[in-house]
Structure formats: C-alpha cells, structure tokens
Amino acid sequence: MPVITLTSDWGITDHYLGAVKGAILSRHPNAVIVDISHKVDHYDIRQAAFIIRNAFPSFPEGTIHILAIDSIESDEHPHIVVKAKGHYFIGADSGLFSLILDEEPEKIVALRVLQDTGYFTFPARDRFAKVACMLAEGNPIEELGEQIPSLVVKLPLLASIKEDKIEGRVMYIDSYKNVYLNITEKDFRKTVGNKPFTIQLKRTGDSIDTIVKAYGDVPEGEMCALFSSSGYLEIALNRDKASSLLNLHIDDTVSVIIGE
Numbered sequence: 001m002p003v004i005t006l007t008s009d010w011g012i013t014d015h016y017l018g019a020v021k022g023a024i025l026s027r028h029p030n031a032v033i034v035d036i037s038h039k040v041d042h043y044d045i046r047q048a049a050f051i052i053r054n055a056f057p058s059f060p061e062g063t064i065h066i067l068a069i070d071s072i073e074s075d076e077h078p079h080i081v082v083k084a085k086g087h088y089f090i091g092a093d094s095g096l097f098s099l100i101l102d103e104e105p106e107k108i109v110a111l112r113v114l115q116d117t118g119y120f121t122f123p124a125r126d127r128f129a130k131v132a133c134m135l136a137e138g139n140p141i142e143e144l145g146e147q148i149p150s151l152v153v154k155l156p157l158l159a160s161i162k163e164d165k166i167e168g169r170v171m172y173i174d175s176y177k178n179v180y181l182n183i184t185e186k187d188f189r190k191t192v193g194n195k196p197f198t199i200q201l202k203r204t205g206d207s208i209d210t211i212v213k214a215y216g217d218v219p220e221g222e223m224c225a226l227f228s229s230s231g232y233l234e235i236a237l238n239r240d241k242a243s244s245l246l247n248l249h250i251d252d253t254v255s256v257i258i259g260e
Contacts, residue, residue: 008068023129049099061086068124095154112145166256177241
C-alpha cells in the first residue's frame with residue numbers, strides 16, 4: 001500500500017491529527033501514515049511549501065501527501081489532487097502547490113468526491129482522507145473529479161542578483177533557529193565565483209566572509225554561513241540560536257556584497 005503523509009498547521013494539542021489518522025485507518029487498517037510536520041504556523045503556505053518541497057523527494061513514488069494548511073475550500077481555492085514527479089498531493093489550491101513544485105504537474109484534478117459529513121470545517125478528515133484512500137486503492141486520478149489546466153500561482157520570493165551584490169531575504173527559520181535565505185547555492189556560486197564577498201546582516205551589523213561545510217567548522221557559539229542540504233544559503237550559530245541572537249526574522253534582508 002502506498003505511504004500517506006500528513007502536513008498541517010494543527011499543532012499536536014488538539015484532536016485533529018488523531019481524527020484524520022483514524023479516518024484513514026478506518027478505511028485501510030494497514031495504511032502506512034507518516035507525519036511530516038504539524039507545527040507549520042497557521043495559514044503560512046510559504047513555510048509549509050519549504051517543508052514539503054524538502055521532504056517529499058525522499059519518499060517513494062506513489063506516495064500520497066495530504067496538505068492541511070489553509071485548507072478550507074472556496075471558489076478561488078478549490079480542493080484539488082495533483083500528480084507530479086510520481087507523487088500525489090491533496091489540498092486546497094491556495095498557491096501552495098505552485099510553491100512546492102518547480103515544474104508543471106502531470107495532472108491537476110478539481111475534486112468531485114463528496115465529503116463524509118455535512119460539516120465543512122474539517123476537510124482533511126472528511127474529504128482528503130477519503131481521497132487519499134481512494135488513490136491508495138488504485139482509483140485513477142481522473143475519476144476523482146474534473147481535470148483543470150493550471151494551478152493558482154503564488155510567486156516565490158526570489159533573491160535580487162546584480163554583478164556586485166546579491167540581496168536575499170530570510171525565508172525559513174528551523175526549530176534550531178538556523179536561518180535559511182532565498183539565495184541558492186547555484187546562484188551564489190555562479191555570481192560570486194572565486195571573488196571575495198561579505199554577507200551583511202543589517203539588523204546587527206555582523207558580517208561573514210567565508211562559507212563552511214559544517215556547523216562544527218567554527219567554534220561553539222560562533223556564527224557561520226553554509227549551504228544546507230536543501231540547496232540554500234544558511235546562517236547559523238554552532239550549537240546556538242542564530243535567529244534569536246542575531247535578531248533575524250522572516251522577510252528580513254540579508255545582502256552578499258561581492259568584491260569586498
């Protein structure tokens with residue numbers, strides 16, 4: 001049976017997570033359910049997209065991903081199932097899918113599967129779980145609704161790249177308080193090359209002029225810059241909380257000055 005993953009902004013205090021798992025297991029007692037994260041900030045699809053796009057490639061093809069972030073259906077944000085890169089994604093088309101996927105999906109279907117209850121406040125339990133189980137049973141995606149041509153698009157925050165400067169933004173802060181910038185390793189190496197550079201943190205005036213391979217390459221408590229496994233430039237403190245101590249927040253600007 002395919003793996004079914006769950007990602008949400010529910011947290012772990014309420015009944016929501018247990019109810020969705022119960023709905024899946026009631027249909028498929030042997031289902032393999034994997035939690036990706038349930039601590040996404042409420043309604044924060046950019047944060048959710050970063051987590052999902054870095055997690056889903058590690059799962060086998062055929063995996064079904066339930067995305068329960070900002071998931072109430074509306075005319076502008078219909079419930080859909082997407083097939084892309086051999087995976088299935090179920091959720092509301094709020095722009096989340098466009099932030100997760102770098103290329104056009106193979107198929108996009110607006111769901112016509114009826115909910116199991118007359119309530120419309122808990123689609124992950126009453127609709128998404130049902131659709132996930134139908135896919136796991138081998139039902140073709142085309143039978144779940146009406147195929148539509150495109151996704152709702154929300155543009156990612158891209159770094160501004162010039163000959164002498166890359167201006168990026170903080171796009172994600174993990175639970176260790178490491179800070180991820182929207183500057184990719186590919187863009188950094190292409191633009192900076194072998195030239196000297198300085199990464200400038202405007203809020204504190206701190207700067208970094210080297211890239212290390214691992215946190216342990218600097219003494220404990222020291223600041224460093226490195227490329228994470230996700231392919232983005234990361235600012236960290238070895239065994240400490242970079243975002244807190246460096247006063248960095250989501251959307252803050254961080255500049256790479258080239259030639260200094």
